[in-house]
Amino acid sequence: MDALAILGGGKxxxxxxxxxxxxxxxxxxxxxxxxxxxxxxxxxxxxxxKTLDPGAAVGAARTLVIAVKPQDIDALLAELQPVVRPExxxxxVAAGVTTAHIEAAxxxxxxxxRCMPNTPALVDQAMTAVSAGAxxxxxxxxxxxxxxxxxxxxxxxxxxxxxxxxxxxxSGPAYFFYLVEAMIDAGILLGLPRALAAxxxxxxxxxxxxxxxxxxxxxxxxxxxxTSPGGTTIAAIRELEVHGVRAALLAAIEAxxxxxxxxxxxxx
Numbered sequence: 001m002d003a004l005a006i007l008g009g010g011k012x013x014x015x016x017x018x019x020x021x022x023x024x025x026x027x028x029x030x031x032x033x034x035x036x037x038x039x040x041x042x043x044x045x046x047x048x049x050k051t052l053d054p055g056a057a058v059g060a061a062r063t064l065v066i067a068v069k070p071q072d073i074d075a076l077l078a079e080l081q082p083v084v085r086p087e088x089x090x091x092x093v094a095a096g097v098t099t100a101h102i103e104a105a106x107x108x109x110x111x112x113x114r115c116m117p118n119t120p121a122l123v124d125q126a127m128t129a130v131s132a133g134a135x136x137x138x139x140x141x142x143x144x145x146x147x148x149x150x151x152x153x154x155x156x157x158x159x160x161x162x163x164x165x166x167x168x169x170x171s172g173p174a175y176f177f178y179l180v181e182a183m184i185d186a187g188i189l190l191g192l193p194r195a196l197a198a199x200x201x202x203x204x205x206x207x208x209x210x211x212x213x214x215x216x217x218x219x220x221x222x223x224x225x226x227t228s229p230g231g232t233t234i235a236a237i238r239e240l241e242v243h244g245v246r247a248a249l250l251a252a253i254e255a256x257x258x259x260x261x262x263x264x265x266x267x268x
Contacts, residue, residue: 002061002062002063003030003031003061003062003063004020004025004029004031004061004062004063004064004065005030005032005052005057005060005061005063005064005065006030006031006032006033006067007032007065007066007067007076007080008033008034008066008067008068008072008076009032009033009036009039009040009043009051009067010039010068010069012067012093012117013034013065014043015122015126015151016065016067016093016121016148016150017030017043017047017049018047019121019124019150019151020147020150021047022124025150027047027050030047030049031049031050031051031056031057031060031061032044032047032049032051032052032057033053033056033057034051054076054079054083055080055082055083058080058088062088062089063088063091063143064080064084064088064089064090065091065092065093065147066092066093066094067093068094069094070094070095070096070097070263073092073097073101073102073267077105077106080106081106084106084107084110085110086107086108086109086135088110088111089113089136089144090102090110090113091112091113091143091147092112092113092115093115093117095170096166096260096263096264096266097114097264098159098264099112099113099114099131099136099159100133100134102114102133103133103134103135109135110135111132111133111135111136111140112133112134112136113130113131113133113136113141113144114130114133114159114162115128115130115131115144115148116128116129116130116162116165116166117148117152117170118170118172118173119173120152120173121151121152124150124151124152125151126148126151126152127152127153127172128148128151128153128154128155129154129155129157129161129162129169130144130154130155130156130157131159131161131162132156133159141156162260163257163260163261163264164257166256166260167253167254167255167257167260168253171253171256175249175252175253176205180201180202180205184198184201187200187201223237
């Protein structure tokens with residue numbers, strides 16, 4: 001198994017490291033580059049991996065996972081440029097940074113795969129989309145998929161669709177957290193203790209998500225199964241429609257997609 005370097009030891013980098021080590025990887029297979037010494041020491045102690053500077057990490061690995069924040073990527077790419085070769089595979093999880101931007105900063109012919117995971121990677125339930133750059137083929141995509149599968153599910157999409165993916169699943173957890181927060185507040189308004197309201201809604205969200213995943217039924221069918229004629233649910237649904245909740249969600253996700261395009265343009 002080819003050695004792997006994770007360049008950036010923040011939350012997503014650590015989530016991927018943790019998931020890989022629970023799978024087929026061992027600490028000897030993985031090195032980490034993290035610029036903050038305290039964070040690097042924590043990762044080395046917790047996971048038993050070597051922590052190296054970027055140049056040394058590249059020398060120790062064939063697959064390089066870029067997991068730094070978008071504002072830090074140009075400085076990292078400048079360090080990588082002299083040492084990364086077409087024999088390497090660069091897998092980027094840096095939000096909004098295009099494959100073309102990364103390719104332009106590295107030696108000609110370096111294969112790059114861009115990935116858009118989301119924060120449930122922290123609990124091995126991520127939804128990740130992967131896209132190939134100009135020099136990446138199906139084999140490179142397969143390597144990236146196997147890496148990201150350690151923390152959830154993976155799909156392939158054209159890079160032109162990644163802004164939409166970012167708006168839908170990349171930002172998606174925030175929409176669900178926002179909805180759950182509002183529902184908990186509603187429970188408090190109706191006289192329930194906060195802890196009880198939270199327990200009721202969180203478990204309802206988990207159960208509903210599993211039904212969506214496992215039943216094979218359309219969300220409309222599942223909703224209609226809960227909606228009795230003249231009952232409580234249809235009264236609530238009517239209020240959601242009166243207040244334009246569906247239209248607001250459409251507009252919000254569209255705004256996120258537009259913003260993703262803007263950020264992508266600013267990052268090349």
